[in-house]
Amino acid sequence: MAIGLMLRPRCLPEKSFPSYAYLSGRQPHPVRDPAGHSYDSEAMPLAAEASLDSDMFLWGLDLFNHGYYWEAHEAWEGLWQVADRGGPLRMFFKGLILLSAAGVKIRESKHAAAVRHAGRAAGLLHRLMDTTDHTFERALGMSPAALAEQAKAAARIPATLQATALGQPQPVFDFILGPSSGGRPIRSI
Template sequence: MSRPRWRPEKIFPAYAYLPGRQPHPVRDPAGHSYHHVDPLPVAAAASLGSDIFFWGLDLFNHGYYWEAHEAWEGLWQVAERGGPLRMLFKGLILLSAAGVKIREGKHVAAMRHAGRAAVLLRQLMQGPHRVFERALGMSPAALADCAEAAARLPATLQAIAPGEPQPVFEFVLGSRSRRRPTGSRKGPHL
């Protein structure tokens, strides 16, 4: 399956972090992002059109689940409390955590994270779900179904080099027809 890049100018981290297997990315001096100044600004506003959102899609789709979680957490923190956008980011963060747990072989924890993500994503069907569907490339409910299925029947992991990213979800987030924002153009705010 072809996995799109939304921020092809950005270089993926040196490794896909798994707790206890590689240096912690930001706390360990050997970490891939230790004292790293990211060219992406800290999120001032939560947006599905932001470079940070698209970078999170790239990270997630290519098996950098811990790193995707970190990218989306900044958006979640500035999203309106109780709002649908905050709920979406929390669902994506939990789905990323499920990806980490699947890669770690922690089936129960993966199911718990995927289940919590699914609950949040299904709640989004009552709001402006068309905006979310365009951003995700599928409805939030379909993503919830995919998340639960992936956790129930985790992917067969291949033997790979330590730190090599490994996508564990068969779906790809983001619509191929959606164009990545450039410059200062902003996407929809909710």
């Protein structure tokens, strides 16, 4: 699948994206390296509670949809850490974190790792199919089961990556997550 450049919706348009999308060994580590995009900045705060209405969750969606997979992982990890252990919300955040990790591995052309992370994400998301209140579906714009299938498909047929400048974000999934996205596929230009 080839992912074309296009205008993608934003949940929090007032927030500025990081100056680069981090890939290990290719750019400075965002928080540990003095040249990192988030060095000496306020670290991602630990969420007071795990919520799908929080700015942290929405920021993670923006980062993910725009190809900042490492950064999306970091945003959602704060929510995962405070979610009830063994609860569906914690499983949901872990699934998104693993899907973000798959995005990083696809960008790094590490196919086996991408398949492993996407498969683990899909496994967790499939386990959420029994939820009957549609909370996750409304937050994602698609059911967790549909996202699980998208994750597995993306790992099976990796995106055809275009040459980009070092650090330029590049979406690798052909769907958009978010409450108003309806999980709609992206058309390549």
